Amino acid sequence: MAEDNLIEDEIIEEDIVKEKIVEEKKHTAFDKESWKPKTSLGMKVKSGEIDNLEYVLDNRLRILEHEIVDVLMPNLVIDLLFVGQSKGKFGGGQKRVFRQTQKKTQEGNKPHFGTFAVLGNGNGYIGIGYGKSKETVPAREKATRDAKQNIVKILRGCGSWQCGCKKPHSIPFAVEGRKGSVRIRLMPAPRGTGLSIEGECAKMLKIAGIKDIRSHTFGQTRTKVNLIYACFEALKKLSKIKVQEEDAEKLGIVEGAIGAQNEQ
Ligand SMILES: [Zn+2]
Known part of the structure; x- marks a missing residue:
């Protein structure tokens, strides 16, 4: 056969x-x-x-x-x-x-x-x-x-009001990305939440060094290619926004670093 x-x-x-x-x-x-x-x-x-x-x-x-x-x-x-x-x-x-x-x-x-x-x-x-x-x-x-x-290079931090630990285990604020019909919203989550998101996006976030996240998706999310692009779009927004110093301290914002991951 x-x-x-x-x-x-x-x-x-x-x-x-x-x-x-x-x-x-x-x-x-x-x-x-x-x-x-x-x-x-x-x-x-x-x-x-x-x-x-x-x-x-x-x-x-x-x-x-x-x-x-x-x-x-x-x-x-x-x-x-x-x-x-x-x-x-x-x-x-x-x-x-x-x-x-x-x-x-x-x-x-x-x-x-x-x-x-x-x-x-x-x-x-x-x-x-x-x-x-x-x-x-x-x-x-x-x-x-x-x-x-x-x-x-993306920003990480702790933007969850439930947590407020000022450590870079999540993201500092919510971001959104879209591609085709797919829209994805990434939101800060308290410590211990894990990556509450679709599997391929979770892989991306893990490699970026994010440990806790909440998410919402809209549209035809079975279209994996669009979902992946939308997720990357959202992550890119974490690099373009300029943050004020007081916010940076309050949310524990950390920029990407060249070295290996440090323990949090
Ligand atoms: Zn936290």
């Missing part, structure tokens, strides 16, 4: 991809010497003139080379989001990392694989990216590169 073989192949391929991610995590040491930067920002980063990702983001310099992030933030955590589902009769509809689409041509159906990567340092930095290709591995690589170029 050709169809059954196809399903098996798909599962095997996904396992290989997962293994490769584990491998990559083992030797994340990025070879800086062999990197040939093409942009002026890239050259400054390689020469050591700029040694801080915070400086790059604060001055709104555009990151056009993903290697910049590799150099400036070596302790990145990378994860893939479930945006697809498997095909087939029996186990069909199960969650998959890759979203399969097909184009009909004269030679037959040409499959494409799309995937979402999310990365961050668990300490206020987060980026997401989408990659699509004829095969799974290049799709994942594209997504990871894209996510590195989209990295943002």
Whole structure:
């Protein structure tokens, strides 16, 4: 049965991809010497003139080379989001990392694989990216590169009036994001609430270093891609707002930091 073989192949391929991610995590040491930067920002980063990702983001310099992030933030955590589902009769509809689409041509159906990567340092930095290709591995690589170029620094704090502990375990104020018909509202939550939100969004928040959140979603939230974009939209709003010093103290607002996560 050709169809059954196809399903098996798909599962095997996904396992290989997962293994490769584990491998990559083992030797994340990025070879800086062999990197040939093409942009002026890239050259400054390689020469050591700029040694801080915070400086790059604060001055709104555009990151056009993903290697910049590799150099400036070596302790990145990378994860893939479930945006697809498997095909087939029996186990069909199960969650998959890759979203399969097909184009009909004269030679037959040409499959494409799309995937979402999310990365961050668990300490206020987060980026997401989408990659699509004829095969799974290049799709994942594209997504990871894209996510590195989209990295943002967000504010965390404790904006819950029930808690008021002034520690950065949640967000300082409510934010909203939308994409297509999907609207998502993230709200501060007291300590111990956990991530009360849809699973893929929870992954994103965890990688950003947020521990407690409450949320509301509106619209067709089964459209995972739109939900993910809306959630990232909302998180980005936490980076653009300027806060006054007294509020910053009252809500325990903390900016993203380069180092590893500190205990709260
Ligand atoms: Zn609190």
